[in-house]
Amino acid sequence: MRSLLIVLSVGILLMASSVFLSAEPTVSDVQQALIALTSSHAEEIMSAFSLGFTQGRLQVASTLHLINRLIGYEGEQTDKEGIVITVAHTLQDALPVAMLVEKAEEGMARSVPLTVILNGAKGQPPILGLTQREYLLSATRDTLYSKGIFRTSPEAKATTQSLSLVRFDTLVSEIADSLADYVESGGSPLEGHLLYQQVSGRLTDLAGLKVPIVQPEDAQLVLERVTPADLTTVVLKIFE
Amino acid sequence: MRVDSLDQALSETLHQEVQEEAYCIDRLEERVVAEIEGRIPRRGLVDFFRRMLAPTRGVRIGQLATVGLTAVVFLTLGVLLAGKITSPHQAVLTPVTASVISGQNQVLFVMPAPGANSVSVVGNFNGWEATPLADENSDGIWTANIPLPDGRYEYAFVVDGRWWGQDPLADGYVHSFGEYNSVRYVGQAGEGA
Numbered sequence: 001m002r003s004l005l006i007v008l009s010v011g012i013l014l015m016a017s018s019v020f021l022s023a024e025p026t027v028s029d030v031q032q033a034l035i036a037l038t039s040s041h042a043e044e045i046m047s048a049f050s051l052g053f054t055q056g057r058l059q060v061a062s063t064l065h066l067i068n069r070l071i072g073y074e075g076e077q078t079d080k081e082g083i084v085i086t087v088a089h090t091l092q093d094a095l096p097v098a099m100l101v102e103k104a105e106e107g108m109a110r111s112v113p114l115t116v117i118l119n120g121a122k123g124q125p126p127i128l129g130l131t132q133r134e135y136l137l138s139a140t141r142d143t144l145y146s147k148g149i150f151r152t153s154p155e156a157k158a159t160t161q162s163l164s165l166v167r168f169d170t171l172v173s174e175i176a177d178s179l180a181d182y183v184e185s186g187g188s189p190l191e192g193h194l195l196y197q198q199v200s201g202r203l204t205d206l207a208g209l210k211v212p213i214v215q216p217e218d219a220q221l222v223l224e225r226v227t228p229a230d231l232t233t234v235v236l237k238i239f240e
Numbered sequence: 241m242r243v244d245s246l247d248q249a250l251s252e253t254l255h256q257e258v259q260e261e262a263y264c265i266d267r268l269e270e271r272v273v274a275e276i277e278g279r280i281p282r283r284g285l286v287d288f289f290r291r292m293l294a295p296t297r298g299v300r301i302g303q304l305a306t307v308g309l310t311a312v313v314f315l316t317l318g319v320l321l322a323g324k325i326t327s328p329h330q331a332v333l334t335p336v337t338a339s340v341i342s343g344q345n346q347v348l349f350v351m352p353a354p355g356a357n358s359v360s361v362v363g364n365f366n367g368w369e370a371t372p373l374a375d376e377n378s379d380g381i382w383t384a385n386i387p388l389p390d391g392r393y394e395y396a397f398v399v400d401g402r403w404w405g406q407d408p409l410a411d412g413y414v415h416s417f418g419e420y421n422s423v424r425y426v427g428q429a430g431e432g433a
Contacts, residue, residue, distance in 0.1 A: 065367055102364045103416075106394075109368035110403065112417050127418055184415040202392075209427040211390040 025064045027053060033067040038081045048088035057096055057169065058087075066101055075114030082118045086130045095137045096169035099177050100130050125186035132238040136176040139234040144171065147225040167218055171203075174214060175222070178202035179235055189235035192228025199223075199231060345426050347388045349373060350409060351397045354380030361386070362403075363395025363421075370398060390427025396420070 030049060034042040052058030066087075070080045083104050090097045107117035120129030128136075144150075149171070152162040163171070182198045183189065203219035206212065349361045351373055359382035360370035366386075373382035394414065396405035405420030406413060412423040 062367065105368045107417055109362055110417055110419065125415060181414040205425055206392060208429055209390045209425065210429055211427055213391055
């Protein structure tokens with residue numbers, strides 16, 4: 001009986017350790033990886049990332065994946081830090097970051113130099129880096145604000161439309177991404193009606209899915225209030 | 241009778257008696273063990289473990305095997321259990337994974353690449369990590385079915401290490417880092433699930 005108990009105890013210990021080893025990555029894992037990537041800025045970046053985890057704007061697993069990929073990627077240390085700092089800064093500015101994380105991952109998968117992933121490249125058509133995309137997100141958010149489209153807040157007035165954080169973030173992210181697609185395809189920012197078509201097509205397609213990514217009423221709201229000239233103003237921000 | 245001859249006589253007598261009863265000790269241990277085993281009631285798994293763990297004169301291979309088997313069983317249970325455990329935020333934080341589990345849309349990716357050694361698809365649905373396509377009947381048509389939730393996806397094929405971003409089956413194309421990405425909308429109205 002004693003032998004049996006010993007075997008069972010060892011078994012339970014092994015099972016517990018295997019559960020531990022197989023578990024999902026934690027915030028602590030992200031922190032350790034960040035310290036390995038950048039010991040000097042780790043604390044302030046982690047503070048922003050923690051905010052992102054809490055808000056649901058950032059995922060632990062994808063963040064850890066990004067950092068580990070950056071650690072093993074060839075490039076300047078300042079560019080590696082620049083990428084995570086840009087993500088952190090965007091979070092601190094209360095903006096969605098999924099597009100930035102995805103673009104950084106795609107760039108590394110394509111073996112694009114880190115400096116291009118971060119800062120883009122001039123040319124015709126230009127390549128937009130994370131820095132330009134951050135401008136686009138910010139300018140898009142500000143435009144929606146100026147049109148009375150807000151995130152839910154107690155101060156919202158009757159003339160404004162308040163959306164949940166997820167719905168507002170989705171709008172900002174999809175509009176900014178479709179504008180980036182337009183620019184990277186060589187489109188001129190001065191042709192506002194084409195910019196408008198681009199955004200309209202994206203929002204309408206996403207609203208038309210069986211499980212809509214953008215709510216049809218949100219798409220309609222944006223397309224009613226935002227004008228081609230507004231979109232030109234947004235895009236010109238990245239060329240300033 | 242002298243003492244010396246007495247000792248010899250005693251020795252011969254004992255030797256003769258031992259020889260006469262020798263059959264009694266022949267394979268005595270084996271017979272005793274067989275007898276005992278026959279009398280011990282079998283108690284399933286507990287009995288199995290007890291017998292395997294009982295010390296024997298030889299190398300304790302039985303014990304080692306049992307411990308090893310137990311470790312494998314418990315480790316497997318642990319891994320399976322870990323797969324069931326998810327944090328409360330996981331469903332929110334990883335919507336793609338959640339939908340994969342519920343298995344909504346089986347999205348078919350097709351890439352004609354005769355003579356290719358490897359074909360994979362990378363996209364924003366797999367973190368731009370390669371998901372391999374297969375050419376099961378060696379006709380040069382590589383395919384993969386990937387479960388995806390409704391949404392808009394950018395992707396490209398990678399054929400023998402070279403990116404190919406213009407899928408004829410795509411809903412559209414965009415430029416990204418100076419190259420093409422294919423775009424597909426999954427879950428469009430009128431589209432089969």
